[in-house]
Structure formats: structure tokens, C-alpha cells
Amino acid sequence: MDIKKKLVMNFKTVLGKKVALSVDNPREDLNESEIKTAMENILAKNIFTSNGDDLVAFVDAKVVETGTTDYDLKL
Template structure:
């Protein structure tokens, strides 16, 4: 089984929509402080504008692990 990890950082836009940014294969020793700092920088510098909207606040951050099992279907 192949396992992949993603860091999901969620923000609220000025119109109240939740928007997430994902980072593949986050560093194993990534700290909560580093994540908060990165998210605060993204928020304060208006780096992303989904649908032309600014991010208004931080919502959450989490690392998600996904396991994938492939099956050979060749007969």
C-alpha cells in the first residue's frame, strides 16, 4: 500500500468561504509554530486570491495521510 501525506491549510475568505491549500509531502519534523507562521504570512501578504477574494482568517491546519492500494485488473 502506498501512503501519501499532505499538509492542508484552511482559510476563511472575506465572503465567508472556506478555502484550503495543500502541500504534498510535508517535512516530518514540521512544527505547529512553523505552520502558523507560514499561514499568517500567506494571510498578511495576500499571496492567494481565490475567485478574487482575500483571505480573512485562519481556520485550521492538519496533516492528512492517504493509503492507496492498486489492483491488477488484467485478465
């Protein structure tokens, strides 16, 4: 089974919409303080927009793991 991890950071826009930004393969030793600092920097520097709407607040963050199992179905 192939396991993949990504850090998903959720933000809110000026219009109240939720926007997710993700980073593949986050460091294993990543901690909450580093994630919060990164999200604060994203907001402070106004790096991203969603359909022209600025991100104004961070909502939450999580590391998501997905597993994939391939099956060889050739006859």
C-alpha cells in the same frame, strides 16, 4: 500500499467562504508553530485569493495521509 501525505491549511475569505491550500509531502518534523507562521505570512502578504476574494483568517491545519492499494485485474 502507497501512503501519501499533505499539509492542508484552511482559510476564510472576506465573504466567509472556506478555502483549502495544500502542500504535498510536508516535512516529518513540521510543527504547529511553523505552520501558524506560514499561514500568517500567507495572510499578511495577501499571496492567494479565491475567486477574487482575499483570504482574511486562518481556520485550521492538518496533515492528511492517504493510502492507495492497486490491484492487477488483468486476466
